[in-house]
Amino acid sequence: xxGTVAKKCLSPLALLTRRLSAPEFITQCCYHKKxxxxxxxxxxxxxxxxxxxxxxxxxxxxxxxxxxxxxQIEVDDHGKIVDARFKTFGCGSAIASSSLxxxxxxxxxxxxxxxxxxxxxxxxxxxxxxKLHCSMLAEDAIKAALADYRLKQKDDQQEAARASI
Amino acid sequence: xxxxxSLRIVCPFRALLHPNWLMTNRQTVNTTVTxxxxxxxxxxxxxxxxxRKCNLKSTGNESKLIYSTYTASSTRNYCTGKFKLNCxxxxxxxxxxxxxxxxxxxxxxxxxxxxxxxxxxxCDYKFxxxxxxxxxxxxxxxxxxxxxxxxxxxxxxxxxxxSYSALVxxxxxxxxxxxxxxxxxxxxxxxxxxxxxxxxxxxxxxxxLMEINEALDEAKTPEEASKIGQHTKGKLAVLTEExxxxxxxxxxxxxxxxxxxxxxxxxxxEKVKEKLSEFM
Numbered sequence: 123x124x125g126t127v128a129k130k131c132l133s134p135l136a137l138l139t140r141r142l143s144a145p146e147f148i149t150q151c152c153y154h155k156k157x158x159x160x161x162x163x164x165x166x167x168x169x170x171x172x173x174x175x176x177x178x179x180x181x182x183x184x185x186x187x188x189x190x191x192x193x194q195i196e197v198d199d200h201g202k203i204v205d206a207r208f209k210t211f212g213c214g215s216a217i218a219s220s221s222l223x224x225x226x227x228x229x230x231x232x233x234x235x236x237x238x239x240x241x242x243x244x245x246x247x248x249x250x251x252x253k254l255h256c257s258m259l260a261e262d263a264i265k266a267a268l269a270d271y272r273l274k275q276k277d278d279q280q281e282a283a284r285a286s287i
Numbered sequence: 288x289x290x291x292x293s294l295r296i297v298c299p300f301r302a303l304l305h306p307n308w309l310m311t312n313r314q315t316v317n318t319t320v321t322x323x324x325x326x327x328x329x330x331x332x333x334x335x336x337x338x339r340k341c342n343l344k345s346t347g348n349e350s351k352l353i354y355s356t357y358t359a360s361s362t363r364n365y366c367t368g369k370f371k372l373n374c375x376x377x378x379x380x381x382x383x384x385x386x387x388x389x390x391x392x393x394x395x396x397x398x399x400x401x402x403x404x405x406x407x408x409x410c411d412y413k414f415x416x417x418x419x420x421x422x423x424x425x426x427x428x429x430x431x432x433x434x435x436x437x438x439x440x441x442x443x444x445x446x447x448x449x450s451y452s453a454l455v456x457x458x459x460x461x462x463x464x465x466x467x468x469x470x471x472x473x474x475x476x477x478x479x480x481x482x483x484x485x486x487x488x489x490x491x492x493x494x495x496l497m498e499i500n501e502a503l504d505e506a507k508t509p510e511e512a513s514k515i516g517q518h519t520k521g522k523l524a525v526l527t528e529e530x531x532x533x534x535x536x537x538x539x540x541x542x543x544x545x546x547x548x549x550x551x552x553x554x555x556x557e558k559v560k561e562k563l564s565e566f567m
Contacts, residue, residue, distance in 0.1 A: 181493045185547030186482045188554035190496050211500040211554075255482040262484040 153214050154248040160218035165225050168207040170194040175278055178271025180263040184255060189216045193263035195227055195235070197271055203227050203235060208263075215253040219243050219260035227264060232271065238264055372399065375443075387432060387451065395437065397447045403475060404458035414469060414531045416462065425459040465527050466553050469534070469546045478539055480547055496551050503558055509566040516559035522552050 153161075172179045172194065180193045189212025196205040206224035210217045222243055227235045240257040243249075249257055372381045374389035374396065381389060385402045388395055405412045408424050432455060437448040461467045473479060499515060506512040526549045533542040 181490060181497065182484045183488050183493050183496065183551065184483060185485045185488070185550055186480045188550040190493060190500060190551065192497055209497070209501070211497075211504075211558075258483050 156247050157214050157218040157249070160221040160247070161214045164217060164221045166207050166221065166228075167209065169209065170196055170205065170207050175274050176271075178267040178269070178274065180266030180268070180270060182259055182263045182266055184212070184216075184259050186255070187212065187216075189213065189256070189259060191216060191220050191259050191263045193220055193223060193260075193267050195264075195267045195271060197232060201231050201233075203230055203232065213253070213256065215247070215249055215256040216259060218247050219249075219256045220263060222246060223260040223264055232268055235264060235268060372396075387428070395432070395440075395444050395447045395451065398451045398454045404461055404471060407455060407458045408462055410462065412472075414465070414472060414534045416468070418463060421459065421462055425455065428455050465523075465530070466546065466549050469530050469542065469549070472534060473539060473543060473546065476539055478543060480543060480550075485547065492548070496555075499555055500558070503555065503562060506562060509563055512559055512562045512566065516556065516563070519552050519555050519559060523549065523556065526552065 170177045170179075174196070176197050178195045178197065181191070183190045189210065191208070191210045191212065193208045194206065195203050198204045206227050208220040208224045210220045223238065226238055226243075230238075238261060240254070240261040243257040243260055244254050247257070372386065373379065374381055374392060374394060376394040377389060377392040379389060379391040381396065383390075385399055385407055386396050403412075405416075408421055408428075410416045410421055410424070429452060432448055432452045434445060434449045434452055437445045440448075461471050470480070499519070503512060503515050506515065526545055530542050530545045530549065533539075533545060
């Protein structure tokens with residue numbers, strides 16, 4: 123599986139390797155081991171109930187590479203993110219970025235999660251320049267999920283206000 | 288560019304009164320006519336117009352100096368390129384664009400910067416191009432340009448054939464598939480799909496993509512995967528027609544959005560192939 127992933131990559135790191143013959147070197151030079159780890163052992167793959175008022179769903183796409191990413195968060199009554207799930211269809215770096223994003227948002231408040239930057243994700247995963255847009259996609263997915271949650275909360279509050287009149 | 292043409296033209300005196308009878312066409316420059324005057328012309332090419340200052344000095348009995356200045360337009364032979372290139376080997380002008388081989392000495396030429404793939408593959412500049420013609424042209428070019436044909440030639444020719452052959456490969460691969468062809472056509476107009484999230488994407492469209500991807504992921508039989516493949520092919524065919532229409536009308540933004548959609552479906556098509564191969 124990592125072999126097929128490696129075949130599709132266009133990492134400039136490949137230019138720096140001296141030995142390209144051994145398959146394990148091809149894997150290492152194209153995808154960082156952290157990315158491979160997230161690809162082979164993804165954390166938090168799945169779906170949350172998007173109709174629940176505590177769940178925010180972020181759905182983003184990257185037209186240049188054709189990647190699609192869905193990230194969902196579940197927030198408790200105190201504004202803390204208690205669960206997160208993702209589903210990404212795209213390259214290994216996109217999958218790893220969204221997997222890491224779900225790990226990072228868990229336990230954070232909604233405001234703290236907004237502070238997660240794509241540069242932090244890219245740094246953690248050692249993404250090469252050509253794959254930086256994958257981390258950007260993950261940041262946008264987090265923001266979209268939070269925005270969706272906020273919108274649902276606002277709608278809820280407005281409904282409650284109308285009901286009390 | 289200043290070129291000094293010094294000719295001795297001998298022509299009847301009468302002709303001197305009609306300068307137009309003298310050189311008006313480049314082809315007739317070399318014709319000599321019996322004349323009693325020395326004729327010296329200095330030509331100043333100014334774009335396509337050659338202004339000739341003809342100093343006609345009469346010899347013989349006529350001691351009158353006749354000066355005649357006239358403007359003669361002559362069509363200069365040049366190809367569609369901005370300036371004519373010469374063969375690196377024999378210095379003869381290359382009349383074709385793009386020029387693969389010199390017509391005089393048959394030496395292979397280096398690829399010219401900025402030649403579009405459509406020119407190289409001799410295809411009409413449109414989205415719905417004839418792929419059969421493209422393939423024939425590709426094979427025809429590679430038969431003569433492939434580096435294997437130059438193993439006994441000079442290093443320079445080997446290098447040129449290598450770079451030209453690689454360029455022809457790239458041109459063929461780009462123009463063969465509708466997606467890469469469309470993206471290239473946008474690129475020629477200075478547009479490209481930016482990397483990063485598409486903030487203007489239709490949420491319904493993304494939901495649809497997600498559902499197709501999920502269904503493919505969960506497909507348990509090759510038939511299920513094939514069905515998704517057929518559906519995707521249908522979408523791609525519709526998009527191809529829409530992109531063609533948009534590009535013909537010059538609606539670049541619409542074409543760009545449609546090509547982005549095509550990219551998503553092209554990815555799904557690739558995944559269908561992978562899924563089907565997993566079943567084997």
